[in-house]
Every structure is written in C-alpha cells, then in structure tokens.
Amino acid sequence: MKKISAVLLVLVLVGSVAFAGFTGEAEANFGIDFDSQQYGFENVVELTSDLVFFEKLVDNAGDGDIYAEIKAELTLAFDFEDQANENDAFADGEIVSNAEITSAKIIGDDWYVGILGAMGAPNFASSAIDIDTTADEDALDLEPADYVVEGAGVEVGYAGYVFGVAAPRDATNDIDAETYNLFGSVTTPEYELGDGLALSFGAAGMLKDTDKAASFSMKGAYTMDDITANIESDLVYDDGLEVEVAVNTVIDIVTLDVYFATLDDAASAAYDDGTENILSAKAAFAIDQFDIEVTGKDLLNASILGASVDFAATEEISVNVNGGYTLMGVNEQAWYVGGGATYTAEKYVASAEATYASDETLEVEASVESDVIVDGATLSLTYASDDIMTLGGSLIAAVNIAF
Template sequence: EGDADEFVANVEITSAKIIGDNWYVGILGALGAPNFAATAIELNDDGDSELDLTFGLDKPAGVAVGFSDFEFGLGFFGSYDDPAAYDLYVSAVTPEFEFADGLTGQFGLAGLLADDAMGVFGSVKVGFAQDDLSVSLASDIQYIKDGSFDAEVALAASYDFLTLDVYYATSEFPLLDDNDDPIDVYPGAENILSVQLGAVIEGFDITVTGKDLVNTTDLSAEVAYALSDELTVSVKGGYSLGTEVWFAGGGVEYAADMFTAKLDGSYYSTKQLKLSASVESDKLVDGATLSLGYAADDVLGNVSGDLDNGHLGAITAKAVIAF
C-alpha cells in the first residue's frame, strides 16, 4: 500500500501455536483482555471493534495457553535502559457455559501490575436463545488504582425479522492501529450511547443507526436489496446533528463462487467524496485469502490535512495464509 511515489510491503505473522490434544501454546503474544461488549454498531469495515477497553494496551508480548477451552495469557513489558520500568500482564477467559436450556454465560479476567500503575479488568457475557428470540448482554469493566473507572455495555437482540443493538461506554477507548497509535472515532467523548435497529422485509435489508446520541448524534440509514443470489445493491444516507454534516451514497456487491467484489461511494456536504472497491477470494489458493482493494477518502481534493488513505487513495494487496 502507499501513495503515488511510495510502495510499502508488510509481511506479518499474526498467530503461531504449538498444538496438542486439547491444548495449545501461542508464542507470538499474550492473550489480550476480553472484549465481550462488542456489537455491530461499533465494528469497523474489517470487523474489529472501534472501541476496545484493554488498559490502553495492544496485545502484549508474551505467551497464550489454552487447555480444555480455557485460555490464559502472560505478558511482560520491560526496558534494558530502565530496569525499574516494567509492566506485568495476566489474563484468562473461560469457555461458554450452558446454565440451562438456552441460557449461556462466559467470563474473563485480566490484571496489570506496573512500576507506576495497577489495574484489574473483568468481563461477563450472558446469552439466551429460544425459538425466534435471541438476546445477548455483555459488559467489560476496568479499574485503575489511581481511581479511574471505565465500563462498556453491549446488548444485542433479535426476534424473527427484527434486530436491536445497543452500545454504551463511559468514555472513548480507541482501537490501536498498526503503529500502536489510537484511532479516534469519538475524540474526547464521554457517555457514548449508540442504538441500531434492523429489519428484513420482503427482501429489503433495512438498518437505522444512531451513533453517539448524547454528544454528536450521528444518524444514518441504509437499505440493501438482493437483485439475485449474487448481486446486492444498497443506498444509504445520514446527518450529524453535532456537526450539521450530511452524506449520501450507495454500494454494489457481487458474490460469485470464486470471489466477492464490492464497490462503495459516499458524498458529504463538506464536498468530500469517498470511494472504495475490493475483490476478495478464498478459493484461488488453498488455505489463503487473497484480496485487492482501493480506498480514497477525498477524491475531489477538498479536505485539508492528513487522511488515512490520502486524497487520491491507496491500493492494498493482501494475502492471509493459514498453515
């Protein structure tokens, strides 16, 4: 990926495990703090949580151990230049327990002991499913010794053709990028409350979303319709009460046996035009997912400042190989 005069190639091994009968040892990093409180509202295009309460740390260096569906992690941060500076990190996640017919629960814990800080982290997720009804309630809670307390709560429910997602966070916990820099979605915001309603009616997939209702109040709606088994078209639009910016756009997705192709575009009242296109396949090479994508944040060149994909856009070729 890169701009017109730059080519950047990254090769990254994201997982390496020694696997045995009902156990494994991961050697590329400790098990991160659980992130149970995640809903469709706050997931980005890659399926990652835009808000992630994890002590402000990315996945630490260390080891992860799994045994009988229980998972444990141990990580350590140190400095040769300053031996007195350290961070010791531990975590654990249980499997999903079934308490009664349709009622399940899962739990997670993490702890951070550092030369200048100490904190505890807890997660719980409870679910219930019966016939056409499905409900999941999850929460992540973090306490740091200096007195800071943060939490996030996520509710996901569905009944027949209707879906409901509700997300609340005491403050912003931004996801970290590849350089461990925060990706600010709601800079400096507190009491983030978002709601999303969905329905599938006569082939139309309708989604209405209200993000950060307490602060910026970003409202949007999208309607998708499958013209055939392979071809789906969509239209969308939105308006932010906080910034008074509106947008309108649409997309096309074609899912063939060998590949999936997507094209998406949105125009904003700030005279900003965003475009993206991608082709992805997990059939061309056994055990690998290959993709080629293009994304531009400001095709018309009307927005000043740095943008994630530059003004003219960035092309990204990716191969994810599992072996």
C-alpha cells in the same frame, strides 16, 4: 541487466511460482468536465500482485502422553497493490518475506503450556455500528490490552480454561531496585446454564510498582424459538473505570444492535480522541420486498441519525430512499435526503441517485454499465455532479478490460 539477473536468481532459488495472485485492469475513458471545460482521453492501468513464490510450513510434534509441538512458516512473496503500468516493483523493494514460529507448546492430557508469550487481556466487545473510517476501518473497540499490558511469559491451558502469566526479565523486575511488573489473564469455557443461556468470562490484571490496571470481560448468548440475543462487555480499570457493552438481538424479522462505551478507542479516529459516553443503535427490518435500516450514532454527543429503505419493486427494478440528520451543537445541525433506483436488464445495468443536503447542494450520479455487449470488457457511461445546481459536473465514457 542486474535487475533481470536478480529476478532470475529468485526464480531459480524458488523453483516454482504461483501466478494466481496477479490481477490487473486497463481502461480508456473519454470525458468532459463541464465546470473546468477540460475534455479528452485518460488511460488507466492498475496492477496488483500478491504472488507467493515459496511457502514452507512446519508442523513437528513428539509422541507420548506428554509431548512438545512446534509450528512455523516461511514465506517468500512478491507484493504490490494498485501500481501503474511498467512499475519496476523490484526496485521498490517489494520482495517480501516472513519467518514466524506460530505455535510452540508442551501438551498433555487436556492441558498445555505455550512458550511464545502470555495471553493478552481478553477483548469481547466491539461496535457493530461505529466504524473507524479514517484509519483501518475496523470497528470501534475499547481494547483492554491497551490498558492492561502483558509482557514476556507463558500461556497455560487446562480443561477449556486459558491462563496467561507474564513477568518480563528487564529493569521493570529488579530485586535490588525494588521494581516489579507482573501480569495475569484468564478466559473460561462457555458455561451452559440451561434454558438456552450460555455465559463465558475473561479477566486480566497488571501490577507494577508504578502502575496497576485490571479488566473484566463477559459474553452471553440466549436462544429461544425465534429470539436470539448476544451481549458482550469489557470493563477496564486504569485510574478510573471504563465500560464497553455491545448487544445484538434478533427477533423474527428484526435485528437490533446497541453499543455503549464510556470512552472511544484511543487508537481510533472515528470520533475525536477523548469523546465520552458513546451510545449508538441500529435496527434492521426485512419485510417482504423491503429492507429497512435505521441508525443512530453517538446519540449522546453528535446525534448522527440515518435511515435507509431498499425496495425490490420487480426482479429488474430496485429503489432506495435514505436520509440523515446530525445535531452538531446547540444551534448547529445538518441533514440530507436522497434516493436512487437501479434497473437490471439482460445486457446492461442502469442506475441513478441524488442527495439533497441542508447546505443547499444537490449531488447526482447516473450511469449505465454493461459487461455483456463486449465479451471480456465492461462498457460504461457515467455522469456525476457534486452540486448540479451550481456545477456542471462531468460525463465519462469508459471501456475497462481486466484479468
């Protein structure tokens, strides 16, 4: 009763509820595992909610040649993800709120002073190839702000330039103790140098009585006829020089990405922390009905090579062939080859794929799926085995209804 009262109280206080962020699905499937010999039904219910009960946005600005502006937001929401049926999310404390001042500035003609904090060290480059798959799946990125750390301060903008100035009022800045902690940063507008070339820059520096660090960032873009090229780079000095460069080039039907970093992102687990000199490259080609991609990751260390070809044979049939090779050590290597096909008919989609690896395993998966036979439901039949030569795999028939 108390839980129900709490819910009603929230709804009364809010006044209205937005239902658009509530999704869910129910599934019943019957399957058999040919290895464990287990068979039977499984009922799966999954609910996700991101309901915003109440949102208040504030945008208040003065008048005159020089004026103050402040923006803020207040949000009250009900948030959970991938929960089972009949989950009492209120008992789990899933009512969430956020109150935040998003902008506070004094603004003049082509200048401003932001009082929420200093702009951090600029970060231009990141990998378009290497992904941290074990954590947040963000791109591999050597972030200058991890080394050149800002503190409390202000942000100043003038004629397209942005400056950050920081000096936190704490024990790190003490006249009697002779300690100091100063920080500065800058980004420039884009300089048009003619002939399709544009450059912009960024820099930051931190000076403490116990430490010092600096960074420099640059990005450039070049466009001419069927050629576009972009280069982004971050340099960090903190008891040694670290460099990160990302290049993207498009020449007619070819897209080329290259990434180099002297050190991996310490916050990333895509590589073992401390891996040095990461070089990766990816080339993609679009030729008529073919999409071809060739990838080489961490070429100076693990040498993770891969290739994939997609072929649209007809409007209904598409085929994929792929393979890869990894050099793990002097006498260690691993490889795989695979392929698959998809057939899209009027009332169903059928697909099959197989991968054979150097450990002498053959992974297979085949499925047929339709969301047309029964309006509002998806019917599927799937067979999968991690190694069809030694394992029987599993066969699952399922019906899924979602909203």
